[in-house]
Amino acid sequence: MPFEIEAKYRLSLGAETLRSALNDHGAVPLPGFVIIDTYLRHPSRDFAKTGEAFRIRREGDRNHLTYKAPKFKTVGVRSRPEIEVELAGDDATYDQTLAMFTAMGFEPVATLRKHRQPNKIEWQNQRLKVEIDDAGELGLFAEVEVLLEDQADVPAAEAAIKSLAAALGLTDYEPRSYLRMWLERRGMI
Numbered sequence: 405m406p407f408e409i410e411a412k413y414r415l416s417l418g419a420e421t422l423r424s425a426l427n428d429h430g431a432v433p434l435p436g437f438v439i440i441d442t443y444l445r446h447p448s449r450d451f452a453k454t455g456e457a458f459r460i461r462r463e464g465d466r467n468h469l470t471y472k473a474p475k476f477k478t479v480g481v482r483s484r485p486e487i488e489v490e491l492a493g494d495d496a497t498y499d500q501t502l503a504m505f506t507a508m509g510f511e512p513v514a515t516l517r518k519h520r521q522p523n524k525i526e527w528q529n530q531r532l533k534v535e536i537d538d539a540g541e542l543g544l545f546a547e548v549e550v551l552l553e554d555q556a557d558v559p560a561a562e563a564a565i566k567s568l569a570a571a572l573g574l575t576d577y578e579p580r581s582y583l584r585m586w587l588e589r590r591g592m593i
Contacts, residue, residue: 405473405485405486405487406485406486406487406488406551406552406553407483407484407485407486407551407552407553407555407557407558408472408482408483408484408485408486408549408550408551409481409482409483409549409550409551409552409558409561409562409565410481410482410547410548410549410550410565411480411481411482411547411548411549411565411566411569411574411577412482412545412546412547412577412578412579413545413546413547413548413569413574413575413576413577413578414543414544414545414576414578415536415543415544415545415546415574415576416576417573418544419521419536419538419544421573422534422536422546422572422573422574423536425571425572425573426523426525426534426572429525429527429568429571429572430525430526431523431524431525431534432523432524432525433521433522433523434521434522434523434524436519436520436521436522437463437464437519437520438462438464438517438518438519438520439461439462439463439464439517439518439519439520440461440462440515440516440517441459441460441461441462441515441516441517441582441583442459442460442461442502442512442514442515443457443458443459443512443513443514443515443516443583444458444459444460444505444510444511444512444513445510445511445512445513446458446510447508447509447510447511448509452593454474455474455475455484456471456472456473456474457470457471457472457581457583458470458471458472458510460498460501460502460505462495462498463520465493466490466493467490467491467492467493467494467497467498467501468488468489468490468491469488469489469491469501470486470487470488470489471486471487471488472484472485472486473485473486473487476558478562480562480566480577481562481565481566482579483558483562486551513583513587514583514586514587516539516582516583516586517540518537518538518539518540518542518582519537519538520535520536520537521535521536521537522534522535522536523535523536525568527564527567527568527571528560528563528564528567528568529560529564530550530560530561530564530565531550532548532549532550532564532565532568533547533548533549533550534546534547534548534568534572535547535549537582539582541589542582542585542586542589545578546572546574548565548568548569548572548574549565550564550565
C-alpha cells in the first residue's frame, strides 16, 4: 500500500511569493486544475474517530476513489497509508460511483472544491510536489508532498518535506484536513 507524506501550510503572504521561491529553487510548474472532493461517511464506522477518510475526487478530467488510513504519529507532517483507484474520467462515472456507494449505505458528508496549481521539484533525493491550493472560504494553502511505496523511506521523505518547506519560507503549518476545517467552520465537529 502506498504512503502519502505531506505537510500543509497557510499562505498568509499570497501565492506569488511562493511561486517566486519555487522558481528560485528550480521547481517546474504544471497546469492548474479544479478539484471536487465528495467525502463519504461509512455506514458502521466513524471515520472522524478512527482518523480515516474516504472520498470520490474529480480532478480536472480524471476521477479517483481514495481511502486514507489512520495517520502515523508524526510532528510537522502527516504520514499515512493511502489507496487510490483511478476511474473513468467522465461526469457519469463520478455520479455513478457516488450513487453506488450511497446505495451501499455510505453518506455524503461534504463536497469541497479547490483550485490546485501543482509544481514538481527534486529536493534531497526526493521527487516532491508543491501544490498551491485556493480552497475558497478556507483560504490559500501550500501542500508539500510525496507518495512512497516503502514505509522505510518515510523518515527521509518527512525530513525532505520539512527542509523544502523551510527553504520556501512556509512556516504556518496547518495540521487539519480540508474536510476537518470545513466541518469545524460549520460547527459540525
